[in-house]
Amino acid sequence: MRVRGLGRDFGDRTVVDDLGFRLRPGVMTGFLGSNGAGKTTSMRMIMGVLEPSRGEVLWNGVPITGADRARFGYMPEERGLYPKQRILDQLAYLGRLRGLEAPVAKEQARELLDRFGLGERTGDKLESLSLGNQQRVQIAAALLHEPECLILDEPFSGLDPVAVDSMVALLGTFLRRGVSILFSSHQLDLVERLCEDVVILEEGRLAVAGTAQELRDAGPLRYRIGSTRDAGWVREVPGVEVVDVDGPTALVDLPRGGETEGLRRELMTRGVDRGMTEFARVQPSLAEIYREAVR
Numbered sequence: 183m184r185v186r187g188l189g190r191d192f193g194d195r196t197v198v199d200d201l202g203f204r205l206r207p208g209v210m211t212g213f214l215g216s217n218g219a220g221k222t223t224s225m226r227m228i229m230g231v232l233e234p235s236r237g238e239v240l241w242n243g244v245p246i247t248g249a250d251r252a253r254f255g256y257m258p259e260e261r262g263l264y265p266k267q268r269i270l271d272q273l274a275y276l277g278r279l280r281g282l283e284a285p286v287a288k289e290q291a292r293e294l295l296d297r298f299g300l301g302e303r304t305g306d307k308l309e310s311l312s313l314g315n316q317q318r319v320q321i322a323a324a325l326l327h328e329p330e331c332l333i334l335d336e337p338f339s340g341l342d343p344v345a346v347d348s349m350v351a352l353l354g355t356f357l358r359r360g361v362s363i364l365f366s367s368h369q370l371d372l373v374e375r376l377c378e379d380v381v382i383l384e385e386g387r388l389a390v391a392g393t394a395q396e397l398r399d400a401g402p403l404r405y406r407i408g409s410t411r412d413a414g415w416v417r418e419v420p421g422v423e424v425v426d427v428d429g430p431t432a433l434v435d436l437p438r439g440g441e442t443e444g445l446r447r448e449l450m451t452r453g454v455d456r457g458m459t460e461f462a463r464v465q466p467s468l469a470e471i472y473r474e475a476v477r
């Protein structure tokens with residue numbers, strides 16, 4: 183799935199502009215951005231719930247159709263199941279709407295509810311479940327019909343760690359079948375753990391997109407320096423950007439390019455006299471990349 187030049191205006195306000203990225207088969211992509219950055223609006227356009235003002239969504243290289251989208255699994259921000267209906271009936275009905283035979287739909291629904299630890303609650307109304315369990319049912323609704331692509335709006339919010347793990351295991355089975363998954367989240371630790379690809383939106387525009395590894399590699403050349411004494415001496419080396427000094431340890435960034443090697447040697451040479459015990463490359467975490475991108 184690919185989006186190209188996607189944009190949406192509300193009145194004279196542009197909330198998504200010139201958005202482009204792709205989802206790879208069998209890869210989980212994390213969709214990040216501050217509140218109001220435009221993630222939900224983008225997902226709605228991908229799913230055809232909201233008409234784009236500009237741009238297009240491509241599936242297998244051609245503009246996506248309603249029939250293609252019917253084979254997507256979508257968990258909308260507003261969720262969408264009925265609070266007063268029994269969960270198994272509701273899921274089985276949705277499965278039928280998505281083209282499954284009635285017995286298959288019921289079986290699929292039962293199996294998913296079982297996997298989410300809700301096998302005993304199949305006859306209960308949605309509203310009688312805790313919020314986290316309601317969330318599990320909403321997720322199950324997106325997974326019923328063996329989707330080819332999953333678009334999930336904050337699927338992990340409100341889930342306890344055990345529920346997150348069972349959801350992750352379940353999504354893993356979809357990834358292994360080559361399903362593309364896009365999910366939005368504010369939980370950077372989860373995105374870091376789960377996603378090979380990352381898309382970061384800032385005020386409706388693409389700030390960063392790529393594999394998590396590419397993003398880390400494109401970050402600053404950061405080193406951690408450990409000394410037996412105060413590491414403040416790193417400030418004396420011109421051309422080195424000191425990120426932090428905390429007693430005997432320091433974090434420094436070196437510029438990329440011609441000077442890198444010289445500066446590294448300079449730090450090492452000075453460090454030997456200052457009791458340096460560690461000089462190690464550190465890669466930025468996703469949280470650091472995110473903060474840089476949306477600063």
Ligand SMILES: Nc1ncnc2c1ncn2[C@@H]1O[C@H](COP(=O)(O)OP(=O)(O)OP(=O)(O)O)[C@@H](O)[C@H]1O
Binds near residue numbers: 197215217218221
């Ligand atoms: N129907 C609408 N009419 C007018 N403005 C809208 C509409 N839908 C969304 N917006 C605006 O578009 C902007 C982007 O909203 P969106 O919900 O896509 O952001 P988000 O990244 O999903 O945020 P969050 O992380 O808070 O869920 C917001 O400023 C929002 O107020």
